[in-house]
Amino acid sequence: MGALRHGYITGTGVFLPGAPVGNDAMEDHLGRIAGRDSLFGKKALRWNGVESRHYAMAPDGSVAHTLAEMSANAVRAALDAAGLERRALSMLATAATQGDYLVPGHGSAVHAELGPGALEVASFQSVCGSSLMAAKAAWLSVRAGEHDVAAACAGEFSSRWFRPHFYEGTALVDAKGRVRAEADFLRFTLSDGAGAIVIEPKPRPGSLKIDFIDIVSLADRFDPCMWAGASVETRADMKTAWSHAGPRAAHEAGAVALLQDFELLKRVIRAWVGAYLQKVDEGRIVPAEVDHCLVHYSAKSLRAEIVSLLEDTAGMIPEEKWFSVLRERGNVGSASIWLMLDALVKSGRVRPGEKILCVVPESGRALVGFMMLEAV
Amino acid sequence: MSDAVADVLRKLAVVFTEFEGRLEQTPLIRKLSRGRFELADYQAFLIQLRQQVKDGALWMSRAASNIDEAHLELRSALMRHAVTEHRDFRLLEADYVATGGDVAAIQGGEKNIGSEALSAWMFHEASKPNPFGLLGAMWIIEGLGSIKAQEWGRQVKQTLALPDEAVRFLLYHGENDANHIEEFKTMLAMVLPDDAVAARIVKTAQVTARLYALQIEEIGA
Incomplete structure (x- = not known):
């Protein structure tokens, strides 16, 4: 086996769905649980410091993009930034807290969206840290000489978890319609989008080793x-x-x-x-x-x-x-x-x-x- | 602040977070964080704490008596510290009685295996000339006071629906500890830089943390 190669990030890309949604509009967008204003929302926003975010689901529940689409769009943007075509990509590691499907893996869904061309895929599921798990798999596969162009993407479609019917009629909402803090806080913290990096064994100007x-x-x-x-x-x-x-x-x-x-x-x-x-x-x-x-x-x-x-x-x-x-x-x-x-x-x-x-x-x-x- | 002090503080901070992680995995603290804590758990906890808190001022006094004339400031600091804390075990007894326990039971309580080991270790170290390593032990024990005590106290009070009078040591003892980190940095600066002393402080913190966790492991194990 030969010596390990270096791995360089030669391109980055992001995809954010729709127009930004400000703090004043977010509860209208997600919907109110049991029709009530959130008890903890303002506190959550003060703590997390977020003022604007994007959602892939419209207030009426219609879906503009699946997570696989968002992730594939981010991969395309990263390939584009690296000056590469889709066909150059041979390895894709994906990350998500929760893919579109329970089964099979999210990597397959993103490959399906990226379209024709053979790929090795790896699906990483965790929370925020899944991003680096996927990056490490992509990086090591380049380092080991298994692939010359690998991508790692990470994406979330959190807002679909935050619709009122995920909570209503459950033990998370009391008789007065108050939702537990454990559930309410996150609704005001997380939002949707995807990002990706492309890793190659040779640097270009502006690359990151x-x-x-x-x-x-x-x-x-x-x-x-x-x-x-x-x-x-x-x-x-x-x-x-x-x-x-x-x-x-x-x-x-x-x-x-x-x-x-x-x-x-x-x-x-x-x-x-x-x-x-x-x-x-x-x-x-x-x-x-x-x-x-x-x-x-x-x-x-x-x-x-x-x-x-x-x-x-x-x-x-x-x-x-x-x-x-x-x-x-x-x-x-x-x-x-x-x-x-x-x-x-x-x-x-x-x-x-x-x-x-x-x-x-x-x-x-x-x-x-x-x-x-x-x-x- | 000198690099030597920052380096030791960083190593001590790492030891403390590992210690916290070990405590989280003990049966007693698992029960507490999962809302399954019972009155008997709390009483057993108070009994062990009482023996260890009572010993605390004693080993600190002994350590002070073994500090030489070249480090009088540190000797003074330890003596002041011992004076401040040497009656705190009475508060634990009062808490125990407020939970419905018999004062004779906590006063006559037997140290468990971990408490025995911890106490023996402390007195052993304190008996050495210039026992500066014990600053590491203080970091662990003071850290429990300032970081863990209130957190545990609130959980105990809530889980067992106890009045404040039964949780005073955990809830309020920590309040006095806010300035301890500043005081602690000053004490470190009295004995650093010195590589051997620095290493001994960290080692003493590690041993103390392990034996303290053993004391908690042995409660309700």
């Missing part, structure tokens, strides 16, 4: 923090899971909606910070060498004591080096990291030799991914 992709699972420590498929109370033993109780009973138990435990999230955030500081301590990440830091959390949403901990431990990357499009494009889960990278590249502010640190925290069952890029 991938130095490393490290993914750290902390699932041995925590119960699920963001999940779908089990109710809040029985998420650890799966009694209400759709796969055990059947889809109708699971829905009534509130086990089908997308949920997040915000008390647990605080502990998970500390674990992410610990995993990051460990990378710093090992010398894998040198904060002073990072020129651009991409995290799909706003620095403001990190609590003051976390920022001061990072400062005390020489782990903080100064806020002026943080780059984000969260405010204008929304939190698109797994696609967020590619949305940010695409915008950073197209902003023209990356200079040759600069380092870009991408941090992808996933609350799901506590996971965090790190990717270091170096501009060629």
Whole structure:
């Protein structure tokens, strides 16, 4: 076997469905659960800092784009940015929190949308971190010499989870029509879209060399923090899971909606910070060498004591080096990291030799991914 | 702040998050986070905490008595610390009584295997000349006070529907701990830079974290 090759990101692409939807219009767009205004929506928006986002589903429930379409459009845009035709692509790794189908894998659906031409596909399902899982598969296949053009895409169609009928008539809504915080918060946090990168073994001007992709699972420590498929109370033993109780009973138990435990999230955030500081301590990440830091959390949403901990431990990357499009494009889960990278590249502010640190925290069952890029 | 202090703080922060992860996996804390905590769990927890909190001021005093004249500021800091905390175990007894427990039961409570090991380790370390490694132990124990105590206290109170009087140690002890990180940085600066001391502080934190978690593992195991 020959020596490993380097892998370079030679193109990035994004696809965002429809016109941007502002904070004032979003609840009209998603619909009101049991006809009531949300209790937690404004608080969620203050915390996440999102002011505008895109939805692939119209207020009347009609669907403008499937997730596979959005993902394929992002791949086409990334190929286009790399100056490549569809036929050049030989490997596709896809990422999503939930594909259009329960079965089969999302990679097949995106290939079907991309149209003719043989492809190796790999489907990664997790939450935000699935983006880097797919990127790592694509990168390693180029590094190993198995493929000369590989793409990794990530996309979300979150809004279809947020329709009122996902919650109404379930244990998530009380007799007065109030929806549980675990369900309500996420409706005001996540939105739709897709992003993609193309990886090749040779750089072009403006390419980004991938130095490393490290993914750290902390699932041995925590119960699920963001999940779908089990109710809040029985998420650890799966009694209400759709796969055990059947889809109708699971829905009534509130086990089908997308949920997040915000008390647990605080502990998970500390674990992410610990995993990051460990990378710093090992010398894998040198904060002073990072020129651009991409995290799909706003620095403001990190609590003051976390920022001061990072400062005390020489782990903080100064806020002026943080780059984000969260405010204008929304939190698109797994696609967020590619949305940010695409915008950073197209902003023209990356200079040759600069380092870009991408941090992808996933609350799901506590996971965090790190990717270091170096501009060629 | 010096690089030496930041380097040790970073290693200690990593040790603490690993410690938190280990605590999460103990049967007692799993029950707490899954809403299956019972009064007997809380009472057993208070009994172990009481023995360990009572010992805390004692080993700190012993450590202070072993610090030489070249480090008088650190000796003063440890003595002040010991004075501040040496009656805190009474609060745990009061909490225990407020849950309906008998004060004799908590006062006569037996240390479990982990508590025995933790206590023996602390006194052993504190008996050495200039036991600066114990700053690592303080980081772990103070961290529990400032980061975990209130979180646990709120969950206990909610799950067991207890009045505030029964959860005072967990809910309010942490409030006094807000300035501890600043105080802690000052103490680190008194003994750093020194590579051997830095390594010993981190090692002592690791051992203390492991034995503390063993104490929790042994409750209701």
